[in-house]
Amino acid sequence: MNNIGEFISTLETEFDELAPGTLKPETKFNDLDEWSSMYSLIIIALIDTEYEVTISGEDLMSISKVEELYEMVKLRMKQ
Amino acid sequence: MAFFSIQDIAVKGIAAAVPSNMVSNWDYDLLTESEKKLLIKTTGVEQRRMVLPGMTTSDLCFEAAEKLLKELHWKKEEIEILIFVSQSTDFYLPATAIILQDRLGLSKSCMAFDIGLGCSGYVYGLSVISGMMKATGLKKGLLMVGDISTATCSNEDKSTYPLFGDAGTVTALQYEENAKSISFDLNSDGSGKDAIIIPHGGLRNLASPESFVKEEITPGIVRSKMDLALNGLDVFNFSIKEVPNSLKEFLEKIGTTTESYDYFVMHQANKLMNETIRKKMKFAPEKVPYSISKYGNTSSASIPLTIVSELSNDLKNSEKKLLLAGFGVGLSWGSVSLNLKNVVLPEIIEL
Numbered sequence: 001m002n003n004i005g006e007f008i009s010t011l012e013t014e015f016d017e018l019a020p021g022t023l024k025p026e027t028k029f030n031d032l033d034e035w036s037s038m039y040s041l042i043i044i045a046l047i048d049t050e051y052e053v054t055i056s057g058e059d060l061m062s063i064s065k066v067e068e069l070y071e072m073v074k075l076r077m078k079q
Numbered sequence: 080m081a082f083f084s085i086q087d088i089a090v091k092g093i094a095a096a097v098p099s100n101m102v103s104n105w106d107y108d109l110l111t112e113s114e115k116k117l118l119i120k121t122t123g124v125e126q127r128r129m130v131l132p133g134m135t136t137s138d139l140c141f142e143a144a145e146k147l148l149k150e151l152h153w154k155k156e157e158i159e160i161l162i163f164v165s166q167s168t169d170f171y172l173p174a175t176a177i178i179l180q181d182r183l184g185l186s187k188s189c190m191a192f193d194i195g196l197g198c199s200g201y202v203y204g205l206s207v208i209s210g211m212m213k214a215t216g217l218k219k220g221l222l223m224v225g226d227i228s229t230a231t232c233s234n235e236d237k238s239t240y241p242l243f244g245d246a247g248t249v250t251a252l253q254y255e256e257n258a259k260s261i262s263f264d265l266n267s268d269g270s271g272k273d274a275i276i277i278p279h280g281g282l283r284n285l286a287s288p289e290s291f292v293k294e295e296i297t298p299g300i301v302r303s304k305m306d307l308a309l310n311g312l313d314v315f316n317f318s319i320k321e322v323p324n325s326l327k328e329f330l331e332k333i334g335t336t337t338e339s340y341d342y343f344v345m346h347q348a349n350k351l352m353n354e355t356i357r358k359k360m361k362f363a364p365e366k367v368p369y370s371i372s373k374y375g376n377t378s379s380a381s382i383p384l385t386i387v388s389e390l391s392n393d394l395k396n397s398e399k400k401l402l403l404a405g406f407g408v409g410l411s412w413g414s415v416s417l418n419l420k421n422v423v424l425p426e427i428i429e430l
Contacts (some may be wrong), residue, residue, distance in 0.1 A: 002243065005093065007371060017113065027327060028237075035313070036117065037238070038114075038117045038118060038121045038311055041121060041311065041315055041349075041351055041352075042121060042310065042351065044315060044319075045315075045319065045351050045352070045354075045355045048319055048320075048359075049355055049358050054316065054320060056312070056313075056316055057310070057312030057313060057315075057316065060312070
């Protein structure tokens with residue numbers, strides 16, 4: 001994961017319901033019409049298999065924007 | 080460390096029974112069309128079998144046992160041990176296994192008792208019955224495993240109601256010298272007890288009128304304290320972390336790799352979760368069968384039901400090596416490595 005653009009395109013490929021380009025660094029997950037708790041599961045699974053980083057339900061509650069998720073994953077990858 | 084192997088015990092047959100009443104998640108009106116699509120894609124649950132009021136787990140297990148005993152040509156008086164594993168018993172007391180002993184017409188000298196476990200129940204049950212038979216020399220035993228989960232899910236709770244289905248199974252085991260050993264790895268973490276729980280109705284919180292009052296937890300989640308509450312994210316995280324870690328350690332201890340197995344059968348919890356575990360374990364997709372789209376999450380019954388539903392043709396008249404993994408409510412999880420040779424697998428019974 002070199003940059004946030006790459007991270008976003010990985011997320012978008014997993015969410016077929018989202019038109020490419022929908023997600024921006026400043027996008028708030030809760031603002032997406034398609035957003036539901038199912039997406040939390042998809043994000044957790046994706047980040048676990050792609051980046052070997054564990055994100056909990058509480059972690060997801062503590063953030064709102066795409067860039068915050070990116071920063072969280074990046075930080076944990078370094079650890 | 081609950082890691083051990085048991086010699087001289089062989090699985091001779093597995094049978095399963097499900098209610099004939101089929102429910103489709105496409106008909107679940109609490110969800111919009113796109114939510115239904117996402118739910119089915121993510122969880123894998125498209126159809127489920129649901130009992131009508133009055134039918135119990137033991138009714139399903141009973142019919143499965145009658146059919147299996149007939150196909151095995153076992154005499155009822157030969158059965159010396161019956162264990163019923165479930166979290167949906169006939170009564171608060173007595174134990175359901177004892178009721179089944181009488182209903183099946185087994186000998187009064189047959190020992191019978193219940194074990195209260197869910198998703199990990201099949202693996203645990205196999206370990207207990209094999210261990211008892213090996214230690215005592217009892218020749219023939221029945222492990223009856225299943226759950227009716229739909230009776231304790233609120234139909235207004237989209238986080239539980241569309242996931243679960245009902246099923247009952249029976250596995251017949253026999254003392255057989257030189258049968259290939261069965262290895263187990265069993266684990267528990269009670270700190271996660273609240274992740275999957277029916278909060279009222281036991282002694283900790285006695286059932287009272289308040290227990291039956293339906294409350295809105297969040298939009299789309301309305302349930303009472305007598306209904307199942309599921310923290311999907313916590314269970315998801317637990318499963319994709321602990322299960323592969325334990326499995327990897329287990330495979331190493333018994334000197335096997337994923338290549339050693341013909342099949343890896345997981346508790347049918349949630350397709351995305353199971354696929355994440357499969358990928359982390361690097362099991363080829365063709366070795367990992369699913370029955371979840373047809374039957375949903377059937378709790379303790381899901382592993383034997385998947386074997387009967389998906390592997391019957393391949394297992395008949397052959398010998399295969401299987402890795403089984405159960406995980407969930409408790410939290411409790413366990414794995415078993417075993418060989419199935421010429422097992423009798425009657426067709427699934429519909430009641």
